[in-house]
């Protein structure tokens with residue numbers, strides 16, 4: 001099914017007729033890819049005002065939450081890695097250091113009352129990427145990228161919960177947040193992904209032992225099927241016996257890169273099979289023309305703010321996986337190529353004429369992809385990752401401590417009991433009410449999208 005060769009890649013790109021394309025993109029030309037990525041990034045950064053007077057460094061304005069900013073800065077690390085353009089490096093470093101918070105583990109006081117494990121993981125994974133690509137190190141006296149990733153990992157490993165479902169991380173960190181009773185794939189995927197990558201970077205098997213533990217749990221809990229489809233999550237009140245079977249692009253991606261990394265470290269056939277199985281299972285997120293879509297919400301046009309970000313991560317991690325598991329390269333390339341062309345074609349809206357839309361497909365009879373009248377940071381981010389991922393063969397793979405990685409680590413970072421809310425800033429009733437309302441809004445959005453179940 002996934003044996004499309006590079007020859008048919010040429011054909012499929014040629015057959016994507018895109019006359020109204022506003023962002024020029026020629027995938028055979030490195031400069032063209034970089035230029036398209038630059039245009040999309042510029043559009044994305046128009047939303048960022050955190051570095052202006054009176055604003056908070058590292059935050060995006062409403063309706064974006066803290067994790068969206070972590071997602072965005074992670075992609076800006078990638079942007080520099082792929083293009084060499086340093087324009088946003090300073091803003092990125094400032095944000096990633098400031099939002100690490102006083103405990104340097106992505107548990108900043110302003111966020112903790114509503115922070116989930118997945119939110120923290122997105123910032124931690126941005127730091128991990130920075131270490132792997134030798135993103136310019138923070139100033140002396142500031143925590144290193146590696147230490148920030150380790151801090152995130154360490155604080156999450158402490159939250160492993162064996163009281164229900166035989167293990168797993170809960171979605172929410174604090175009992176008073178709705179979603180505390182939910183063990184979901186993205187939170188556990190974050191720990192898995194970080195564990196595998198920290199093991200590769202540091203050579204310390206403590207991290208890969210954890211990755212194995214998370215994998216075994218996610219498989220045993222039924223959140224990943226025998227065919228490697230990754231479901232959304234399960235409720236602890238039913239001991240995780242009745243998973244929500246909705247599938248999201250980023251859940252597939254987060255496990256794909258972790259498994260590919262585990263294969264790289266171990267060389268085991270078992271991890272190769274798992275990597276291939278996860279790749280196979282991504283077919284639910286691609287149309288026949290190999291263009292990526294968020295199958296659970298795009299066709300119905302009801303993706304919420306979060307869901308508009310997810311495709312960025314599948315694209316990012318598909319590309320990254322090919323660097324650690326080269327057997328994926330020829331399989332993945334046609335899908336990244338077709339998605340990039342279609343994404344660029346969607347970037348033809350707004351007052352600047354290059355605003356990107358949500359859908360990278362057309363429902364008209366001539367199949368011409370045009371802007372679908374939607375816009376936002378998520379739309380820009382997804383297009384950016386889809387486009388710049390096509391430079392993956394031009395860049396080096398992730399560095400490690402032994403191959404030139406220069407990031408400063410700290411084994412014991414972040415394990416100082418931040419999982420205990422009593423040690424944190426006093427949480428008021430108003431905080432609780434705010435957190436509950438937030439969580440209800442988020443859950444309502446998810447439930448709204450749940451009409452779609454796989455199989």
Ligand SMILES: *[C@@H]1O[C@H](CO)[C@@H](O)[C@H](O)[C@H]1NC(C)=O
Pocket residue numbers: 045051052053087088091
């Ligand atoms: C904020 O960052 C953006 C993007 O890097 C940059 O264009 C802008 O000049 C910065 N503004 C300030 C006040 O530093």
Ligand SMILES: *[C@@H]1O[C@H](CO)[C@@H](O)[C@H](O)[C@H]1NC(C)=O
Pocket residue numbers: 056057098099101108109110
């Ligand atoms: C927390 O919020 C306060 C008040 O808005 C702000 O001054 C501070 O910079 C914020 N800190 C972080 C890490 O976001």
Ligand SMILES: *[C@@H]1O[C@H](CO)[C@@H](O)[C@H](O)[C@H]1NC(C)=O
Pocket residue numbers: 164165166239
């Ligand atoms: C909950 O699930 C775990 C893992 O499947 C199992 O070991 C445990 O016995 C279950 N607990 C209850 C109360 O059924």
Ligand SMILES: *[C@@H]1O[C@H](CO)[C@@H](O)[C@H](O)[C@H]1NC(C)=O
Pocket residue numbers: 001002273274276277278280
């Ligand atoms: C992936 O799909 C290919 C082609 O359909 C199949 O041969 C292979 O067995 C699958 N691999 C796994 C691990 O499911």
Ligand SMILES: *[C@@H]1O[C@H](CO)[C@@H](O)[C@H](O)[C@H]1NC(C)=O
Pocket residue numbers: 301363364
């Ligand atoms: C295409 O999608 C738009 C918006 O989702 C909808 O209004 C329109 O009716 C659709 N057209 C066709 C031919 O399905």
Ligand SMILES: *[C@@H]1O[C@H](CO)[C@@H](O)[C@H](O)[C@H]1NC(C)=O
Pocket residue numbers: 264323324325326396397398
């Ligand atoms: C593991 O990943 C590194 C970094 O990209 C790469 O250089 C190496 O070739 C990979 N190992 C294998 C066996 O593919």
Ligand SMILES: *[C@@H]1O[C@H](CO)[C@@H](O)[C@H](O)[C@H]1NC(C)=O
Pocket residue numbers: 401402405406407408409
């Ligand atoms: C690599 O890791 C070792 C052990 O943690 C450390 O002593 C050394 O400084 C690291 N090397 C670099 C380049 O960071």
Ligand SMILES: *[C@@H]1O[C@H](CO)[C@@H](O)[C@H](O)[C@H]1NC(C)=O
Pocket residue numbers: 154204205206207411412
């Ligand atoms: C490996 O990492 C663990 C967890 O951070 C740490 O406790 C241990 O000291 C490390 N081992 C080595 C050999 O660096």
